[in-house]
Amino acid sequence: MVYTIPPLIEEKISPYAKELIKKLDNFVENECIPAEQIFHKQLGKGEDRWKIVPPIIEELKKKARSLGLWNLFLSKHYREGAGLTNLEYALMAEITGRSIRIAPEAINCSAPDTGNMEVFAKYGSPAQKEKWLTPLLNGEIRSAFAMTEKNVASSDATNIATSIVRVNNEYVINGHKWWISGAGDPRCAVFLVMGKSDPKNKSKHKQQSLVIVPRDTPGINIIRPLTIFGYDDAPEGHCEIIFKDVRVPIENIILGEGRGFEIIQGRLGPGRIHHCMRSIGAAERGLDLMLARVTDPSRRTFGKLLAEHGTIVSDIAKSRMIIDQARFLVLNAADMIDKVGAKNALKEIGMAKAIIPSMLLEVLDRSIQAHGAGGLSEDFPLAAMYVGGRTLRFADGPDEVHIQQIGKLELRRAEKIRASNEKLKSKL
Numbered sequence: 001m002v003y004t005i006p007p008l009i010e011e012k013i014s015p016y017a018k019e020l021i022k023k024l025d026n027f028v029e030n031e032c033i034p035a036e037q038i039f040h041k042q043l044g045k046g047e048d049r050w051k052i053v054p055p056i057i058e059e060l061k062k063k064a065r066s067l068g069l070w071n072l073f074l075s076k077h078y079r080e081g082a083g084l085t086n087l088e089y090a091l092m093a094e095i096t097g098r099s100i101r102i103a104p105e106a107i108n109c110s111a112p113d114t115g116n117m118e119v120f121a122k123y124g125s126p127a128q129k130e131k132w133l134t135p136l137l138n139g140e141i142r143s144a145f146a147m148t149e150k151n152v153a154s155s156d157a158t159n160i161a162t163s164i165v166r167v168n169n170e171y172v173i174n175g176h177k178w179w180i181s182g183a184g185d186p187r188c189a190v191f192l193v194m195g196k197s198d199p200k201n202k203s204k205h206k207q208q209s210l211v212i213v214p215r216d217t218p219g220i221n222i223i224r225p226l227t228i229f230g231y232d233d234a235p236e237g238h239c240e241i242i243f244k245d246v247r248v249p250i251e252n253i254i255l256g257e258g259r260g261f262e263i264i265q266g267r268l269g270p271g272r273i274h275h276c277m278r279s280i281g282a283a284e285r286g287l288d289l290m291l292a293r294v295t296d297p298s299r300r301t302f303g304k305l306l307a308e309h310g311t312i313v314s315d316i317a318k319s320r321m322i323i324d325q326a327r328f329l330v331l332n333a334a335d336m337i338d339k340v341g342a343k344n345a346l347k348e349i350g351m352a353k354a355i356i357p358s359m360l361l362e363v364l365d366r367s368i369q370a371h372g373a374g375g376l377s378e379d380f381p382l383a384a385m386y387v388g389g390r391t392l393r394f395a396d397g398p399d400e401v402h403i404q405q406i407g408k409l410e411l412r413r414a415e416k417i418r419a420s421n422e423k424l425k426s427k428l
Contacts, residue, residue, distance in 0.1 A: 009087065020082075027067060042054035050225065078118075097278030101381075108139045111181065116144075119254065158207070173245075178226065178241070181236065183241060184234065189215050197260075221241065273334050279357060280360075333351070354399050364385055
């Protein structure tokens with residue numbers, strides 16, 4: 001497959017970005033997708049699933065870096081980045097979504113590291129950047145973001161109950177987290193932990209702080225890796241963790257006490273778009289697999305190719321339409337981030353995040369159905385992709401939160417609309 005830049009935005013894409021897109025497209029199709037089976041064969045067995053990183057990953061990382069396909073996610077606003085706009089990177093994220101398990105990490109653009117690196121780049125002190133951002137940018141270590149909690153409704157971030165208490169020159173952290181992606185990885189060297197440092201502050205959004213916690217700090221207890229529909233996503237995983245009297249120096253606070261909510265809002269905007277564009281790529285691959293399956297001469301039912309049945313043709317058309325609709329929704333959000341910043345593009349980001357995961361699930365479900373029982377098996381990537389897509393309806397905020405935000409933003413227009421209607425009435 002040769003990736004085609006949508007003509008509507010082509011003039012906004014620099015020659016430099018176009019060249020990277022060509023290289024990345026070739027790298028994903030000819031290196032990452034063929035490596036998927038190798039990756040799964042190289043995974044450890046039993047407890048070793050959390051100790052062994054498939055060697056193919058490091059091989060791909062070296063190839064990607066030699067091609068200049070490295071840290072593409074950091075926009076041109078950061079001196080550490082590749083000099084791309086969010087719109088340009090959105091196209092590249094789509095390409096990596098075609099090999100969603102392998103390609104993002106191969107180019108050092110996988111979550112949660114991308115969001116954490118952006119936190120360090122945007123808010124970190126020089127010392128914090130030197131110690132953590134540099135090795136992350138080099139792909140030498142990995143990281144985790146510890147926010148979601150088991151015992152509260154974490155979709156409302158003001159409910160976070162983990163305590164961060166200053167004692168002399170240290171912060172003492174106590175809390176129960178879960179669904180902490182990447183925490184199982186043997187390369188994970190650092191957690192960014194969200195908790196309350198000022199629970200009595202009258203402003204609910206100034207009670208939280210974000211602290212850096214090295215993985216080897218005493219008091220961190222990984223209870224278990226969690227599974228999603230039976231998938232454990234080893235070696236990175238999604239873990240339940242208890243922080244018990246974990247002590248870090250006060251220099252490990254990011255930006256300052258009470259700034260945690262501000263930081264996570266800055267972290268999530270671009271990251272949500274990255275997830276959405278990768279999902280577009282995953283949907284495209286799902287549709288490609290469906291097209292190959294239904295035109296396979298060995299797959300005939302009732303005397304016809306699968307592709308000759310009207311229901312199959314209809315499903316293909318529906319998938320094509322919703323993928324293209326979703327793509328332009330996300331590209332518009334990325335363009336808005338470039339123009340006005342993530343904070344002023346909340347509606348566009350929210351619409352993309354609320355719609356794209358469901359679109360992906362719909363496309364994959366049709367492809368699974370066309371594959372018959374085989375679509376549910378490990379012989380095809382569809383089931384694993386479906387599980388990832390379902391997870392995204394929770395990740396970075398559940399659909400309901402984004403939909404509520406969109407509705408509230410729309411309601412802000414109501415007063416002007418009513419005033420305009422009254423003005424028209426007065427002229428009648």
